[in-house]
Every structure is written in C-alpha cells, then in structure tokens.
Amino acid sequence: MPSLIRSIDALSAALSENSYIADRSLATAIFLALKLQRPLFLEGEAGVGKTEVAKVLSRLLDRPLIRLQCYEGLDVSTAVYEWNYTRQMLQIRLMEAAGTARDHNAVQELFSDEFLLRRPLLQAIDSRNGTPPVLLIDELDRADEEFEAFLLEVLSDFQITVPEIGTIRADEPPVVIVTSNRTREVHDALKRRCLYHWIDYPSFEKEYGIVLAKVPGAPEQLAWQVVAFVQELRASELYKLPGVAETLDWINALVALDQEELHEEVVNETLGVLLKYRDDIQKVQGESVRQIIDRLRKEYQSER
Amino acid sequence: MTAPLPTIQYPISPSGHILPNIVHFGRLLRALGIPVTPAQMLDFVAALEIVDLRRREDVQESARAIFVSRHEHLALFDQAFALFWRARPTSQMPRIDLGNLLKKRPNAQEQYRLISRSAAESQPGSEDDEPFVDKLFTATDREVLRHKDFAQMSEYELAQVKEFMQEIPWQPPLRRSHRRRPNGRGDQLDLRRTFRHNLRYGGEALHLARRQRTTKRRRLVVICDISGSMDRYARVLLQFLYGLSHSLDQVEAFVFSTRLTRITRPLQRRSIDEAVEQAAKTVHDWAGGTRIGEAIRAFNYDWGRRVLGQGAVVLVISDGWDRGDPDQLDGEMARLHRSCHRLIWLNPLLGSPTYQPLTRGIQAALPHVDDFLPVHNLVSLEQLAQILAGKAGREHRLPQI
Numbered sequence: 001m002p003s004l005i006r007s008i009d010a011l012s013a014a015l016s017e018n019s020y021i022a023d024r025s026l027a028t029a030i031f032l033a034l035k036l037q038r039p040l041f042l043e044g045e046a047g048v049g050k051t052e053v054a055k056v057l058s059r060l061l062d063r064p065l066i067r068l069q070c071y072e073g074l075d076v077s078t079a080v081y082e083w084n085y086t087r088q089m090l091q092i093r094l095m096e097a098a099g100t101a102r103d104h105n106a107v108q109e110l111f112s113d114e115f116l117l118r119r120p121l122l123q124a125i126d127s128r129n130g131t132p133p134v135l136l137i138d139e140l141d142r143a144d145e146e147f148e149a150f151l152l153e154v155l156s157d158f159q160i161t162v163p164e165i166g167t168i169r170a171d172e173p174p175v176v177i178v179t180s181n182r183t184r185e186v187h188d189a190l191k192r193r194c195l196y197h198w199i200d201y202p203s204f205e206k207e208y209g210i211v212l213a214k215v216p217g218a219p220e221q222l223a224w225q226v227v228a229f230v231q232e233l234r235a236s237e238l239y240k241l242p243g244v245a246e247t248l249d250w251i252n253a254l255v256a257l258d259q260e261e262l263h264e265e266v267v268n269e270t271l272g273v274l275l276k277y278r279d280d281i282q283k284v285q286g287e288s289v290r291q292i293i294d295r296l297r298k299e300y301q302s303e304r
Numbered sequence: 305m306t307a308p309l310p311t312i313q314y315p316i317s318p319s320g321h322i323l324p325n326i327v328h329f330g331r332l333l334r335a336l337g338i339p340v341t342p343a344q345m346l347d348f349v350a351a352l353e354i355v356d357l358r359r360r361e362d363v364q365e366s367a368r369a370i371f372v373s374r375h376e377h378l379a380l381f382d383q384a385f386a387l388f389w390r391a392r393p394t395s396q397m398p399r400i401d402l403g404n405l406l407k408k409r410p411n412a413q414e415q416y417r418l419i420s421r422s423a424a425e426s427q428p429g430s431e432d433d434e435p436f437v438d439k440l441f442t443a444t445d446r447e448v449l450r451h452k453d454f455a456q457m458s459e460y461e462l463a464q465v466k467e468f469m470q471e472i473p474w475q476p477p478l479r480r481s482h483r484r485r486p487n488g489r490g491d492q493l494d495l496r497r498t499f500r501h502n503l504r505y506g507g508e509a510l511h512l513a514r515r516q517r518t519t520k521r522r523r524l525v526v527i528c529d530i531s532g533s534m535d536r537y538a539r540v541l542l543q544f545l546y547g548l549s550h551s552l553d554q555v556e557a558f559v560f561s562t563r564l565t566r567i568t569r570p571l572q573r574r575s576i577d578e579a580v581e582q583a584a585k586t587v588h589d590w591a592g593g594t595r596i597g598e599a600i601r602a603f604n605y606d607w608g609r610r611v612l613g614q615g616a617v618v619l620v621i622s623d624g625w626d627r628g629d630p631d632q633l634d635g636e637m638a639r640l641h642r643s644c645h646r647l648i649w650l651n652p653l654l655g656s657p658t659y660q661p662l663t664r665g666i667q668a669a670l671p672h673v674d675d676f677l678p679v680h681n682l683v684s685l686e687q688l689a690q691i692l693a694g695k696a697g698r699e700h701r702l703p704q705i
Binding site for chain 2: 279
C-alpha cells in the first residue's frame with residue numbers, strides 16, 4: 001500500500017489531486033475499505049460519481065482497473081472464465097496428427113491454463129498478474145439474484161474454483177468497488193460483506209469544486225451560474241434530477257458554444273443535456289428558466 | 305346432545321387400548337387436514353416405547369415432532385391432542401365408536417364439532433373451552449362466505465376468511481429471463497457442454513448440447529387505498545397483502561390515504577396478526593382523506609425506479625373516491641402505466657351490480673388501466689389469482705364505461 005494512504009486526510013488530498021472531490025465521509029469509507037481490505041459498496045442516484053471512485057483509485061494506487069458491467073443473465077462464462085474451444089479443437093487435431101491423442105494426459109493438457117480465457121473476476125483474483133488490481137463491479141442492481149449469490153461467494157473468500165484446474169486464490173485481495181443505482185434492492189447478505197456508502201448529490205461548494213477541477217477551461221462566472229442553476233433544479237419537483245455527470249456535460253456543452261454566462265435562449269436549447277424526461281423539460285423551460293437566471297445574476301453580482 | 309359420543313381413553317388406562325387409540329388419533333389428525341402417513345404412525349408407536357408415558361408433555365412433544373411438519377398446523381394439533389388424550393373418570397367417559405364414525409369421511413368435520421362440543425359440556429368452565437370448532441368450518445358455510453361481501457362480514461366471519469385467504473395460490477405472470485439453462489431442445493448451442501461431451505468421441509461434434517432462456521415470475525407491486533371510504537375493507541385487504549407477500553418472493557406493498565407508506569417490511573412478520581398490526585402501526589394516516597393522484601405521484605417519484613424493474617405487475621386497490629386533482633391523477637397513472645408491465649385496478653365497489661365508475665378519480669384513471677376488477681369477496685380474489693396466472697379469459701376484465 002503506497003505511503004499516501006496513511007490517513008484519511010492524506011487520501012482526501014490524493015483524491016483531489018486526481019481531480020476527484022470527495023467529502024469526508026466518502027474518504028473515510030474508501031480509507032477503511034483499503035485498510036481493512038473489504039469491498040466497498042457504493043449506492044446513489046445515477047451520475048453522482050460512483051464509477052469514478054474506482055477509476056480514480058486505480059490511477060492513485062497505480063493498479064490496473066478491471067471492470068465488470070452487470071446485466072441480467074450474466075453467467076460464469078462471461079464473468080469468470082471460459083475455455084478457448086477453437087484452440088482446443090485445433091489442439092485435438094494436432095494431437096491426432098502426432099498420434100498422441102490417446103495419451104493418458106491428453107485431456108489434462110486440453111484443460112490446462114493455456115486454454116483458459118480469463119474473464120474479469122478471475123483476472124482480478126489471479127495473483128500471477130503482479131499487483132492486485134482495482135475490481136469495479138458496476139451496476140450490480142442490473143444483475144439477477146443468481147449472479148449475486150455467486151458474487152457473494154467470491155467476495156467472502158476471494159477464491160474461485162475451476163473444476164478442471166482447481167481452486168485459484170488471491171494472495172492479496174483486489175480493491176473491490178461495487179456500485180448500484182438502486183433500481184432494485186441488492187440482497188442484505190451481499191451488503192453485509194461490504195462497507196456501505198451512500199453518495200448523495202453534492203453541496204454547492206463541492207460541486208463547484210468538481211466543476212473547476214474537471215473543466216479547468218470554463219469561465220468562472222459560467223461555472224458559478226451553472227452549478228447554482230443545477231442546485232436550484234435539484235430543489236424542485238422533478239421526476240429525474242440531474243446528477244454531477246449532467247452538470248459536467250452541460251458546462252462542457254456551454255463552453256463549446258462559447259458562452260460566458262447563462263442566457264435564457266441557450267439554456268432552453270441545451271436543457272436536454274440536463275433533463276432527460278419531457279415532462280421535466282416542459283416544467284422548467286421558459287418562465288422558470290428566466291426567473292432562476294435573473295435571480296442567479298443578482299446573487300452572483302452581490303457575491304463579487 | 306343426543307349424538308353418540310366417542311370412547312376416549314388415556315394411554316395408560318388399565319384397559320390398555322393405546323394402539324387403537326393411536327390409530328384413532330391419526331385419523332382425527334387427517335380429518336382435521338393434517339396429513340398423517342402410516343410411517344408417521346409407526347414412528348409414534350416406536351417413540352412411545354422410549355418416552356415416559358406418564359409424562360404427558362413428553363408424549364405431546366413427541367407426537368408433535370412426528371406428526372406436524374407445517375407451522376400453521378401446530379395450534380390445531382395442540383388443541384386436537386388436548387381434546388383427544390384427556391383423562392376422565394370412566395364413569396363420565398362418553399361412549400362412542402370413533403372408528404365407525406370416521407368411516408363417513410365427508411361428515412367427519414361435522415362429527416368433530418359434536419365431539420368438541422360434548423367435550424366442552426362435559427367439563428363446564430374448564431380451560432378447554434377454546435373454539436376448537438373454528439378450524440372446522442363446513443363446506444356449505446365456506447361456500448356462503450366465499451360470496452359474501454367483506455364489508456358485510458361479522459368479526460367472526462372475517463376471522464374465518466383470514467384463514468381461507470391464505471390458501472389462494474398466487475402465480476404472477478412469467479417473463480423471459482436472460483439467464484440460460486441447459487435444455488436439450490434449447491435455441492442456443494452450449495459450447496462448454498458440447499465440447500466436454502464430445503471429447504469422448506475424439507473431439508468430433510456428434511452431440512450438440514443446447515441451452516434455453518429461462519422464465520421468471522414477475523414482481524408484484526400493490527398500492528392499496530386505506531382512506532376513510534375504504535375503511536370497511538382495509539383490514540381484510542391488509543390480510544390479503546400478507547397472504548401475497550408470504551406466498552411470493554417478490555412483492556412490494558404500499559398503502560395510502562393522504563400519503564404513501566411502504567409496508568413491505570412489516571408484512572414480512574411471521575404471524576399474520578403481528579404483521580397486520582405492525583403494518584397498521586407504520587401508517588400514520590389511517591382512514592384519512594384520499595388523494596390518489598398525490599399517492600401515485602409519490603410512488604412514481606420515490607419508488608417507481610426502485611421496485612418496477614424488469615416489468616412488474618402493479619395492482620392499485622381503491623374505490624376511486626378522490627379528493628385530489630384529477631389532472632394530476634391522469635398524468636401520474638399514465639406514467640405508472642408506461643413504466644410497468646401491467647396495471648390492474650381493483651375496486652371493491654365493482655362487486656355491486658349497480659355500480660357505475662363515474663367518480664372523477666375513476667374517470668381519470670381508467671384510460672390507463674389494463675384491467676378493472678372487483679375485490680369485494682373471496683371469489684373475486686380467487687378470480688384475480690386466476691387472471692394473474694393467465695388462466696382466466698379476457699371477458700372478465702375489460703373496463704366498461
């Protein structure tokens with residue numbers, strides 16, 4: 001473990017150096033996950049930076065990132081391992097040609113390491129890769145209960161059994177980040193194996209910090225207004241609130257359009273970057289956009 | 305009481321009729337609906353040889369361990385045991401050939417009503433006065449109850465219905481899952497198994513292993529109105545929700561009058577009364593006014609994304625007396641309809657032949673509803689079970705306005 005992970009403060013600083021602004025509680029959760037070598041279960045609305053945690057940790061710890069995107073029906077052959085059938089067939093032909101096909105260990109040879117295709121979970125616990133990687137199990141809520149049950153086994157012992165080869169065990173467990181958008185409740189048994197953290201929408205200060213860190217080229221006034229505008233939207237009654245990812249998309253869009261500050265027409269035209277439901281856009285467009293912008297302009301001036 | 309009364313003897317009575325009595329006891333249990341096999345009877349005889357017959361509790365516990373395999377049978381068993389193996393002075397011993405009576409199986413339950421009554425009468429004021437008979441509702445009574453409106457039931461009848469309600473088999477519709485299982489006639493080649501299998505033929509693909517997508521039951525989400533106008537149905541409906549969530553894995557339950565409360569967790573309590581009581585405690589606005597649109601909105605915003613995944617079936621139970629904004633209800637029902645597999649509105653008033661769905665609430669909601677069904681008696685619940693399982697025809701259920 002690199003020396004920078006000696007304290008929560010050090011971790012916090014290292015995260016923000018890598019342009020990830022984490023509040024104290026998230027930094028604590030990550031710190032504990034690293035120290036106790038336990039998986040970290042991150043839950044929160046879409047676009048609050050759950051996946052980003054894994055990416056930034058991989059950069060920070062200088063370890064490879066292995067990502068497993070979950071979906072219903074995810075099975076062993078896509079998540080753990082698969083045999084390379086084409087090569088095995090070829091090998092049989094070769095052995096036949098060489099007359100060794102009837103040898104006692106021909107089958108053993110066919111199911112050796114050489115013909116094994118490693119999928120993300122196996123890669124992550126196979127210690128021959130050198131440093132243990134950062135394993136990102138993304139959107140676990142999309143997988144089904146069968147996969148969850150399997151994952152439970154892997155996460156408790158960090159070992160996987162391939163019947164033809166034997167048990168593969170991680171010398172040092174990988175850093176595991178599990179994320180969920182909560183489109184269904186993940187089973188308690190799995191959550192119990194992990195440290196749990198709920199990532200909320202960021203405060204104004206935090207989001208402003210994120211925008212400055214991620215979009216350094218943005219004009220200051222625009223950045224301030226964009227963040228204030230999004231914060232305003234989150235306080236209103238919308239079916240789907242915009243996440244930090246949407247804020248960043250929006251400010252990038254406005255920068256691309258050479259905007260220095262928010263103008264009503266441009267906001268109305270680009271609202272689709274921020275809001276993804278027609279009802280929500282209709283609710284905000286026009287009158288309330290104008291009101292919010294007027295208010296923000298005054299606030300910004302009094303702030304200066 | 306002119307009916308012949310049973311000969312019941314205590315196991316260690318000097319006359320030593322213990323074996324016949326065990327057989328009678330087994331028959332009694334069977335007549336009460338506790339399935340007893342001959343093997344269990346033999347086990348019990350064997351057990352009596354090794355437990356101390358003078359210790360009544362030991363005998364009872366042994367019998368319980370051997371004969372009862374379902375939790376809901378325990379109470380019934382204890383009552384039956386207490387009644388059957390009762391020590392009485394021979395002078396007061398009621399005489400009856402129990403075996404002959406029981407040969408008339410269809411009437412067996414009726415006979416036990418008599419037995420229990422005579423037992424209670426023979427020992428006035430004893431603690432055995434418990435309503436053992438409750439469990440022995442006859443077929444005709446049951447038929448009448450099935451068709452009786454919940455709102456017109458007495459406390460006693462509601463207690464009966466509670467039991468019957470738990471027996472309805474619930475099977476929500478199936479959906480195709482993306483998971484695959486080995487299946488000889490599947491639509492996809494299972495390479496791993498094909499390869500393994502054909503190794504014995506030297507790698508020639510002689511046998512093709514296949515796999516097929518599996519099916520899963522859809523999740524059921526129930527949103528139930530417990531406002532003032534639904535008061536007479538609320539308790540029965542909670543019992544219905546309990547039955548649902550205990551016979552199916554994936555049930556989410558919500559109730560509302562002015563606001564929405566999730567009661568999925570409280571309903572998971574073991575005992576029905578505890579569950580219903582706990583659920584009722586969770587709710588703070590019992591029998592308040594109704595704002596259906598507001599409740600559906602709260603569901604859509606706070607819960608829709610969390611519980612409607614992968615095509616759920618949604619049941620909304622309400623009489624449609626709405627004091628909220630019909631436009632809001634219209635919009636929110638439309639949204640709910642778009643985000644679930646099937647939206648079913650259950651209305652207790654629909655049981656009355658003269659009912660017309662004319663209230664503003666119903667008018668706003670109906671265009672977005674797939675099925676509009678009654679929920680006023682046991683028969684309507686049984687029909688609902690059939691429709692969910694896809695066993696009933698369409699003619700029952702299209703909303704008619």
